[in-house]
Amino acid sequence: MNIAFSPCPNDTFVFHALAHGLIEGAPELEVTYADIDITNNWAANGEGPEVMKISYAALPWVLNDYALIPCGGALGRGCGPLVLTKDAATAADLAGKRIAVPSERSTAYLLFRLWAAQSIPGGIKEVIVMPFEKIMPAVQNGEIDAGLVIHEARFTYQNYGLHKLADMGDWWETDTGLPIPLGAIIAKRGAVDHKQLTEWVRSSVQYAWKHPEASRDYVLEHAQEMDANVADSHIELYVNEFTENLGEDGYEAIRSLLTRAAREGLVPEFDEKLLFAL
Structure with a gap:
């Protein structure tokens, strides 16, 4: 079975057991490591693994x-994207400014646009898509006015001397009371037994929790020179009860985010029933 996920610690931690043949009955995996912006485009174009x-x-x-x-x-x-600036600032200071984001088809971007519509009078001047690892240096050197950051940048932005203007997670949770939907696992319809795949993935999550040290070398190998303590914090933050099972709150968070975004014209209208249709 072919699968693509990011080299980030939460993904390698979750899929370690499945990728290493440790889940009984699961097929051998052919893994492609790809940034989520790449897989977003693959899925939109019907390309990439199943x-x-x-x-x-x-x-x-x-x-x-x-x-x-x-x-x-x-x-x-408590794991939302952050808006960072070089100097201390307020939301109003971003009016008419240039903001870098890691993708226009990311939860981070949707949260930012929904937040900006409420918080920045007059709106922003320009949104620039930039690889996420380049955003903090670009804010630091003044190439852009502010940056929306994700992943381990939550733990490292102080190293660049940057200031946190806003936490999109705090805003979303205060506004809705719901968790933040970040990354989804999808499978091509008709190509995979989705219920069986669900069992294999859930077993891989449970194995990771039961044997946390088993995946350590694999996680650090793909962690892009990330400090081991940062990798552990990353896993602790992003691998949780919703990773094992979306549950009612998980599905409601997804529905709420995407229906709000559709009303704002940020995503196309969609059939909500398909969220539940394996």
């Missing part, structure tokens, strides 16, 4: 062709 990790923000474009697998992904609390 199983992929994409952003929840990309789901409305692909739900007709891919099913949402109710485990293995990333939702959570």
Whole structure:
């Protein structure tokens, strides 16, 4: 079975057992490591492997062709994207400014746009898509006015001397009371037994929790020179109860984010029933 997910610690931690033949009855995996912006585009174009990790923000474009697998992904609390600036600032200071984001089909981008519509009078001047690892240096050197950051940048932005203007997670959770939908596991309809895949992925999550040291070398090998303590913090933050099972709150968070975004014209309208259709 072919699968694509990111080299980030939460993904390698979750899929370690499945990728290493440790889940009974599961097929051998052919793994492609790819940034989520790449898999978002693959899914939108019907390309790439039959199983992929994409952003929840990309789901409305692909739900007709891919099913949402109710485990293995990333939702959570206290783990939202951050808006960073070089100097201390307020939301009003971003009016008419240039902001870098890691993708236009990311939950981070949707949260930012929904937050900006409420918080920045007059709006922003320009949104620039930039690889996430280049955003903090670009804010630091003044190339852009502010940056929206994800992943381990939550733990490292102080190293660049940057200031946190806003936490999109805090805003979302205060506004809705729901967790933040970040990364989804999807599988091509008709290409995979989705219920069986769900069992394999959930077993891989449970194995990871039961044997946390088993995946350590694998995680650090793909962690892009990330400090081991940062990798552990990353896993602790993004691998949680919703990774094992979306549950009612998980599905409601996804529905709420995507229906709000559709009303704002940020994503296409979609059939909500497809969120639950394996």
